[in-house]
Amino acid sequence: SQTIHQWPATLVQPVGSPLSLECTVEGTSNPNLYWYRQAAGRGLQLLFYSVGIGQISSEVPQNLSASRPQDRQFILSSKKLLLSDSGFYLCAWSVRTAVSNVLTFGAGSRLTVL
Amino acid sequence: KNEVEQSPQNLTAQEGEFITINCSYSVGISALHWLQQHPGGGIVSLFMLSSGKKKHGRLIATINIQEKHSSLHITASHPRDSAVYICAVRSATGANSKLTFGKGITLSVRP
Numbered sequence: 001s002q003t004i005h006q007w008p009a010t011l012v013q014p015v016g017s018p019l020s021l022e023c024t025v026e027g028t029s030n031p032n033l034y035w036y037r038q039a040a041g042r043g044l045q046l047l048f049y050s051v052g053i054g055q056i057s058s059e060v061p062q063n064l065s066a067s068r069p070q071d072r073q074f075i076l077s078s079k080k081l082l083l084s085d086s087g088f089y090l091c092a093w094s095v096r097t098a099v100s101n102v103l104t105f106g107a108g109s110r111l112t113v114l
Numbered sequence: 115k116n117e118v119e120q121s122p123q124n125l126t127a128q129e130g131e132f133i134t135i136n137c138s139y140s141v142g143i144s145a146l147h148w149l150q151q152h153p154g155g156g157i158v159s160l161f162m163l164s165s166g167k168k169k170h171g172r173l174i175a176t177i178n179i180q181e182k183h184s185s186l187h188i189t190a191s192h193p194r195d196s197a198v199y200i201c202a203v204r205s206a207t208g209a210n211s212k213l214t215f216g217k218g219i220t221l222s223v224r225p
Contacts, residue, residue, distance in 0.1 A: 043118070043215035044200070059212070088155055103147070103213070105157040 002027035006091045006106030013113055019064075019078040021109050023091030026072065031093040033074040034103070035066055038088040047089075050074060051096065086113045117141050118216035120201050126222045133188040135219050137201030140182065144204050148175050148186050151198040151218065160186070160199075191223045 006023045013019060025031050035047045046059045048066035056066050063082050067075045074091060091106040119138045127133050137146070148160040161168050161175040163184070168175050172191075177184040188195055198218040205214065 041217070043217045044202070044213075045215075046212055049212075090155075090157060102159050102162050103149075104159065105149075108155040108157075110155065 002093075002104065004091065004093055004104055004106045006109055008109060009107060011109060011111045013081050013111065015083055015113055016080045019076070019081050019085070019111070021076040021089055021091075021111075023074045023076075023106055024072055025074075025093045028072070028093070028095070030071060030096050032096050033068060034092040034094075035074065035076045036090045036092060038090065038108075040087075044090065048076070081111075081113045083113050086111055117214045118201055118203055120199075120216040120219050122219060123217075124220045124222075126224065127191050129192060129223055129225050131191050131223075133191050133195075133221065133223075135186045135188075135199050135221070137184045137186070137216060138182060139184075139201075139203045139214075141203065141205050141214075143179075143182075146177055146184050147202040147204070147213065148184075149200040149202060151200060153197070157200070188221075193223045193225050196221055196223050 003026045033050045036044045037047055038044050048056055048058055050056050050068045053068055053071055063085060064076060064078050089109045089111060092103045094103050117140050121136050145162050145164045147162050149157050150160050151157045160173060163175055163177050172189045174187040186199060198220050200218040201216040202213040
């Protein structure tokens with residue numbers, strides 16, 4: 001069966017510090033991978049998605065970047081965090097077919113920037 | 115105007131009640147998703163539907179494409195149903211199609 005792992009679960013970082021959130025998927029190959037952010041009182045916002053190794057699409061201009069060094073690994077990074085980067089970050093994957101686009105989410109990473 | 119609107123924003127029910135959560139959208143879609151987010155933050159996909167009705171246990175999801183409206187029904191509600199219920203729509207098919215999410219509805223079921 002497929003599983004998705006996301007870490008760390010909770011992170012408190014000072015403004016200006018770097019960030020690295022990691023997500024890995026098991027039990028599937030060639031998944032579509034996504035990073036979402038959920039800010040307080042707002043819906044989920046797609047930050048990045050990837051359809052393959054090294055292929056990253058950015059949805060919104062921001063202080064963050066994403067990388068996919070391996071087929072089932074997706075990393076969210078920042079060189080210098082801003083206060084506005086605080087939020088709940090969710091990694092997700094879906095099967096790469098047009099028929100089934102059901103998303104499976106990781107447990108999320110709660111980032112607080114102080 | 116948001117593309118996906120959910121109502122009511124907050125909902126409190128007594129255990130055993132029949133609950134309806136609504137979702138309206140303003141764009142043409144290929145599919146609509148209902149998601150459940152537990153207090154810890156984890157999200158579970160409940161349904162994906164593009165027409166008609168789907169049922170899983172005590173949950174029923176319906177969609178009316180012409181009216182651009184979907185409902186999620188919970189029968190015989192239980193306190194463990196307390197969660198945020200999120201509606202999301204997919205506007206195109208293909209690997210790079212994107213989901214637009216509603217803000218979610220917070221449901222509290224009292225024992």
